[in-house]
Amino acid sequence: MKISKKSLGKQHSLISVELIEKDYSEKVNDILVNYSKTANMPGFRKGHIPLGLVKKQYGKAVIVDEVNKIIQEELRKYLVAEKLDILGSPIPVSNDDIDWNSGELNFDFEVGLTPVFDVNLKFKKPITSYTITADDKMIKDQIANIQNQYGKLISKKEISKSDEITALFVNEKEEINNKFTFKLDKIKSKTTAKSITGLKVGDKITIKTNNLFENQADLVSALKIPTEKAENLKIELELSIEEINFREPADLDIELFDKLFGKGVVKTATELKKKIAEDAEKQFVQQSDQKLLNDVTEYLIDNTKFVLPSDFLHKWMQTAGEKELTLEEAKAEYEKSEKSMRYQLIEGKIITENNLQVNMDDIKSYTKEMIINQMLQYGQTNPGDKELEDIVTRVLSNQDEVKRISEQLTSQKILSFFKENVNLKARKLSYEKFVKEVYGA
Numbered sequence: 211m212k213i214s215k216k217s218l219g220k221q222h223s224l225i226s227v228e229l230i231e232k233d234y235s236e237k238v239n240d241i242l243v244n245y246s247k248t249a250n251m252p253g254f255r256k257g258h259i260p261l262g263l264v265k266k267q268y269g270k271a272v273i274v275d276e277v278n279k280i281i282q283e284e285l286r287k288y289l290v291a292e293k294l295d296i297l298g299s300p301i302p303v304s305n306d307d308i309d310w311n312s313g314e315l316n317f318d319f320e321v322g323l324t325p326v327f328d329v330n331l332k333f334k335k336p337i338t339s340y341t342i343t344a345d346d347k348m349i350k351d352q353i354a355n356i357q358n359q360y361g362k363l364i365s366k367k368e369i370s371k372s373d374e375i376t377a378l379f380v381n382e383k384e385e386i387n388n389k390f391t392f393k394l395d396k397i398k399s400k401t402t403a404k405s406i407t408g409l410k411v412g413d414k415i416t417i418k419t420n421n422l423f424e425n426q427a428d429l430v431s432a433l434k435i436p437t438e439k440a441e442n443l444k445i446e447l448e449l450s451i452e453e454i455n456f457r458e459p460a461d462l463d464i465e466l467f468d469k470l471f472g473k474g475v476v477k478t479a480t481e482l483k484k485k486i487a488e489d490a491e492k493q494f495v496q497q498s499d500q501k502l503l504n505d506v507t508e509y510l511i512d513n514t515k516f517v518l519p520s521d522f523l524h525k526w527m528q529t530a531g532e533k534e535l536t537l538e539e540a541k542a543e544y545e546k547s548e549k550s551m552r553y554q555l556i557e558g559k560i561i562t563e564n565n566l567q568v569n570m571d572d573i574k575s576y577t578k579e580m581i582i583n584q585m586l587q588y589g590q591t592n593p594g595d596k597e598l599e600d601i602v603t604r605v606l607s608n609q610d611e612v613k614r615i616s617e618q619l620t621s622q623k624i625l626s627f628f629k630e631n632v633n634l635k636a637r638k639l640s641y642e643k644f645v646k647e648v649y650g651a
Contacts, residue, residue, distance in 0.1 A: 330514070337509060
């Protein structure tokens, strides 16, 4: 057997495998001899089929099968021995003229080679690392929402600005007949809001759907219709007032604090503000971390230069998925996924060079901690070791879950590595300013 490699372009090579009969004949002969002893063939007793007849009937199929096995194994060994890191998998070069009885077989495979490159983490321009804070307005709004949510409902006879209105929305032609509760400040049309103000229980009014609610999701819920139908809906509705309630805000007292956080955790309004700020800022960390990860990723993709074997990857993507693609479809798919491929290579290099790999012990520890936290939420404060191990084993028996946890842990390790090694510029601001600065909203 002989294996050789020649270049087809940057990071694109052709591997040729040449076999002669002695590379596979012994194994093929052993299989055919075994067939002659075990196969069932009309006109012959089992174990007495002439070997020549077996070779004639099964010879080619056995040769094809064994040659394919040998090629796959030898290709694997060759790639390891030559330290060739490939992209995707080898693509067999089509050959319809193989003479399986010639005693000399030649096969070619195209391979895409992983580019050699360096990752420079000494960024010329620092990446902004955001710390998002809960400002006074956010805390005040949150407290108002809590007081409203736990407040006392007081029935009213006539609608005024701050009331909760429960009404029946009806349009017989569109088969709309749904009850929904809303407040006047959710109404987008000032004319409609004004016409509803002052109505009493039992009153009916005709309103229009266009510009009815500030939020399109409220229209979907109010009419119980699909989102796509709500987008351009312009019809009239009969609105029947069924309930009018004013929600009296709950007092900021120990009873409310205990209900929210458990007995004795928060004792005063000042402690409540502090607790709300702490909880909110914990939630904001995830957003600021994701922003940092996205920004570093984009910088690395834009500033880490290397050549990908696009011609090879176009061919490989044609057959890599469940559905075979045309060359044009594969090129389009490559355009969409090129950035992702580049970052996977960059990330892989960072992980390998800095020992950031996730192992099974990491996955088990993470899963165990996750389960303990979940059990705490349901009041199980002291689970036994065996119970925990059994649950961990059950969770990790699902390979999709193992993959998800592994990816999550890898992302955490990468993020921590970036925080320690990338040139960062700290910036502290409120959530409202963060959204405006980052998303322009």
